[in-house]
Structure formats: structure tokens, C-alpha cells
Amino acid sequence: MKIEEIIPDFRLDMQGEPCPYPAFNALEAMKDLQKGQILEVISDCPQSINNIPADAKAHGYKVLDVDSSGPTIRYIIKK
Template structure:
């Protein structure tokens, strides 16, 4: 069961096609303070795999596993 997580920032990328969710997510994380939590919402199917792969490759950690909710994908990533 998923618990509600309170993020410091929300990045709503619904309507953005790949590769933009990955690009915008990494740019936003880069501008955040260490330890702050970013919530990313996207509806691009490729982002469910690409966002976690790239975020982890750049050294970021997830607060929980990515969530698929219908046509939307939700990520909680620590800067």
C-alpha cells in the first residue's frame, strides 16, 4: 500500500513527449538542494522506464518505487 508523500516541488509533465520528461526532470533536480523531494507526473509511456534509469544513473534516489496510475506515471525523487 502506497503512503502519501509530501514533495518539496512538483513537476507536471503531462502532455510532454519523450525525451522531455527525462530532460526536465534532470534539470529540475540539478537546481534543487540536496535532500529535497521532487514529485514528477507524466503521461509519456517511455518515461516509466527512462526517468528512473536516467535519475539513478545521475546519482539520484527514489523515495518509493515509480507508480503507474492509469495513463499517468508518478515519481518521487530525492535531489
């Protein structure tokens, strides 16, 4: 499946929030998802590129994509 074909089940917009809040809130949101569901996280915090993927993997979630090509960073994470 191509990344363009993935339709997230939920979206978490963390623009304007400083780190570590995007990573913390992403992990909190993942708790509410069912196995197999996908969360999209949008952040403009530069440090989140290190925190969100590492924290997601450490908690057993799969990071499907990280897109930092624009002014925000888009994370696609599967539970």
C-alpha cells in the same frame, strides 16, 4: 516512512510532453534542489517509465516511488 507520507518539495507536471522531455526536464529540475529535497514528476509518456528512473539513478538521485496505476505515471525522486 510510507510513500503516502512523503510530501514533495517541488512538482513537475510533464503531461502532454513526449519523451525524452519528461526525463530531460526532471534532471534539469533536480539541479535546482538542495540535498534531501524531493521532486514529484507527473508524466503520461509511456517511455518515461524506462527513462526517468534510469536517468535519475545514473545522476546519483534516489527514486523513492514510481506509481503507474493510473492514466499518468508519478515519480518521487530525492536528491
